[in-house]
Amino acid sequence: MSLNIREDDLRMAGEKIGFERGIRKGRRDGITAGSYQAKRETAKLMQRESCSVDFIQRMTGLSEAEIENL
Numbered sequence: 001m002s003l004n005i006r007e008d009d010l011r012m013a014g015e016k017i018g019f020e021r022g023i024r025k026g027r028r029d030g031i032t033a034g035s036y037q038a039k040r041e042t043a044k045l046m047q048r049e050s051c052s053v054d055f056i057q058r059m060t061g062l063s064e065a066e067i068e069n070l
Helices: 002-048 053-060 064-068
Strands: none
Touching: 002 053, 002 064, 053 064
């Protein structure tokens, strides 16, 4: 019986570690996606103000193709 309790404790600890890693990865992915979306929105505003593609690239870090596809 003590072996089963030990296995359950290890399993629960492993699940907790996996859950925490998943949360951290989800946060990183969300921050990355949000940052990219903000760059796209900024580039759209810059296009409306007739900024050059070169300038938009330098300010946002987006590629020429990404800017042209907005």
